[in-house]
Amino acid sequence: MKYVDGYLIPVPNAKRDAYIKLAKTAASVFKDCGALSVTECWGDDVPPGKLTSFPLAVKLEADESVVFSWVAWPSREARDSGMKQFMSDTRLQPYDMPFDGKRMIFGGFQAIVDEQFAEGAV
Numbered sequence: 172m173k174y175v176d177g178y179l180i181p182v183p184n185a186k187r188d189a190y191i192k193l194a195k196t197a198a199s200v201f202k203d204c205g206a207l208s209v210t211e212c213w214g215d216d217v218p219p220g221k222l223t224s225f226p227l228a229v230k231l232e233a234d235e236s237v238v239f240s241w242v243a244w245p246s247r248e249a250r251d252s253g254m255k256q257f258m259s260d261t262r263l264q265p266y267d268m269p270f271d272g273k274r275m276i277f278g279g280f281q282a283i284v285d286e287q288f289a290e291g292a293v
Contacts (some may be wrong), residue, residue, distance in 0.1 A: 172246065172281060172282055172285075173207070173243055173244065173245065173246070173282040173285050174243075174244045174245070174246055174247045174249070174250045174279060174280070174281060174282065175241050175242065175243050175244070175279070175280045175282055176241065176242045176244070176250065176254075176277065176278070176279050176280075177239075177240070177241045177277065177278055177279075177280060178238070178239070178240040178241065178275060178276065178277045179225060179228055179229050179237060179238070179239055179240075179275065179276040179277075180229065180237070180238040180240065180270050180274075180275045180276075181229040181230065181231050181232065181235045181236075181237060181238075181270060181271060181274050181275075182213075182235060182236055182237075182238050182269060182270045183232075183234055183235050183269070183270070184234055184235060184236055185234065186269035186270070187213065187236070189269040190238065190269045190270065191211075193263075193266050193268070193269060194209075194211045194240075196262055196263060196266070197209070197257075197263060198211075199262070200257055200260045200262050200263060201242050201253070201257060203256075203260075204252075204253035204254070204256040204257045204260070205244065205245070205249050205252065205253040205256075206242050206243065206244055206253060207243040207244060207245060208242070208243045209240070209241075209242050209243075210240060210241050210242075211238060211240045212238065212239045212240065213236055213238055214236045214237035214238065214239065217236075217237050219231075225237045225239070228276055229274045229275070229276060230274050238270075243282075247279070247281065250279065
């Protein structure tokens with residue numbers, strides 16, 4: 172069964188282009204390490220909450236946006252092996268992280284529903 176790593180990341184709006192450049196490089200590395208897909212989403216309609224919300228979860232600051240991302244893997248075993256390769260890959264070493272990693276939230280998830288729909292299908 173497919174396995175997914177999910178991420179919430181607060182990124183300064185002024186560093187959007189730097190983040191996209193890093194994300195594209197990371198996606199290439201993930202692919203080479205066995206990932207099935209990488210999706211990166213820049214927050215567009217992310218309301219603040221009173222008890223819970225994406226902004227509260229990452230302690231979002233006024234000049235930041237929430238990035239919601241996930242990496243799909245064929246299995247947990249493929250993910251564990253692939254992440255070891257990913258973490259040692261030198262293609263990411265020249266980057267200064269354009270976000271505060273201490274406020275990044277991440278976790279691994281076993282897929283329980285995975286429906287694929289043709290683009291534009293109703």
